Amino acid sequence: MLDRLQYVKQRFDEVSDLIIQPDIIADQKRYVQLNKEYKDLKALVDKREEYITLDANIQEAQEILADGSDAEMVEMAKMQMEEAKERIPELEEEIKFMLIPKDPEDAKNVMVEIRAGTGGDEASIFAGDLFRMYTKYCEARGWRTSVVDVSEGTSGGFKEVIFEVTGEDVYGTLKFEAGVHRVQRVPQTETQGRVHTSAATVMVLPEAEEFDVQIDMNDVRVDFFCSSGPGGQSVNTTKSAVRLTHIPTGLVAQCQDQKSQHKNKDKAFIVLRSRLYEKELAIKQAEDAVKRTSQVSSGDRSAKIRTYNYSQGRVTDHRIGLDVFDMDGVMNGKIQKFIDELQLVNNTEKLKEHDVF
Numbered sequence: 001m002l003d004r005l006q007y008v009k010q011r012f013d014e015v016s017d018l019i020i021q022p023d024i025i026a027d028q029k030r031y032v033q034l035n036k037e038y039k040d041l042k043a044l045v046d047k048r049e050e051y052i053t054l055d056a057n058i059q060e061a062q063e064i065l066a067d068g069s070d071a072e073m074v075e076m077a078k079m080q081m082e083e084a085k086e087r088i089p090e091l092e093e094e095i096k097f098m099l100i101p102k103d104p105e106d107a108k109n110v111m112v113e114i115r116a117g118t119g120g121d122e123a124s125i126f127a128g129d130l131f132r133m134y135t136k137y138c139e140a141r142g143w144r145t146s147v148v149d150v151s152e153g154t155s156g157g158f159k160e161v162i163f164e165v166t167g168e169d170v171y172g173t174l175k176f177e178a179g180v181h182r183v184q185r186v187p188q189t190e191t192q193g194r195v196h197t198s199a200a201t202v203m204v205l206p207e208a209e210e211f212d213v214q215i216d217m218n219d220v221r222v223d224f225f226c227s228s229g230p231g232g233q234s235v236n237t238t239k240s241a242v243r244l245t246h247i248p249t250g251l252v253a254q255c256q257d258q259k260s261q262h263k264n265k266d267k268a269f270i271v272l273r274s275r276l277y278e279k280e281l282a283i284k285q286a287e288d289a290v291k292r293t294s295q296v297s298s299g300d301r302s303a304k305i306r307t308y309n310y311s312q313g314r315v316t317d318h319r320i321g322l323d324v325f326d327m328d329g330v331m332n333g334k335i336q337k338f339i340d341e342l343q344l345v346n347n348t349e350k351l352k353e354h355d356v357f
Helices: 002-018 022-026 028-067 071-098 121-141 170-177 233-237 261-291 327-331 336-353
Strands: 110-116 144-152 158-166 179-185 196-206 220-225 241-246 251-255 304-309 314-317 322-324
Touching: 002 028, 022 028, 028 071, 071 336, 110 121, 110 170, 110 261, 121 144, 121 158, 121 170, 121 179, 121 196, 121 327, 144 251, 144 261, 158 170, 158 261, 170 196, 170 336, 196 261, 220 261, 241 261, 251 261, 304 327, 314 327, 314 336, 322 336
Parallel strands: 179 304
Antiparallel strands: 110 158, 110 196, 144 158, 179 196, 220 241, 241 251, 304 314, 314 322
């Protein structure tokens, strides 16, 4: 264990020296990459220090027990050794998972797109419920959310809503939320009390930086139009909304959330870059899927991943067979149990692929 972690410590020292070099600071892409590596290595180095301390505690306790001259010290040494031996196996498991090679996209911010699917007005209402669920979850995590574009439903909720999430390791946390979410409940519009099934699709796109995706402006058509929906006279009567069309791929991105045309254009470009980046990422994920079959794949947006059954108060994640009987809590953003279990399964699969020890 310590031999493997010694290489980590050596690399940590190298990166610590590199990130203060002027030529590295001047290269923004390289600087960002090294800062992320520094942060990941720092967490491992801290675990290494804890391991060394525990190992030293065991050796010290063994010496005291071997001496045996002080009864009080012997009793304390027994407790110290017991605590250390109990903690070491847990620590080794933590270190194993931390040594699994990370996806470089996991640290990125994301664009989340929620679209109403089958179910008419009820699907739009459900899309609105999912939007509320995710924004409450992000708020609890200390992440910032910002609406980019909305298309409101006729009876509430959204036909489509796009929002940005910024924070720490956002994509690595939210990526498994991508897919079809299904709801089974009596709609507000139902007069006979019958249970209906509706659906909404969630897409989670890693937010691409300018150096991730290069866009030739000659390939982009820019259209300006008046914003729709709430926002006041200045929003609805001036051409502040922006729509970008990437001609080679046909991908479209628009933003009408800001009063400023310039700000809307900047946000629309972030969406467009993210969609282009996700398109490339989807190809890579498909290639990876040929090599291994993952039950928690984040690439298939057409797969039904979760059902929200209101009459039974049950939320079921179909990929891992997990049932949670706390509908109110889940719809108020308490989805961490699903995320933890999905990440555990994914990390366990990766652990089998990579010979960590």
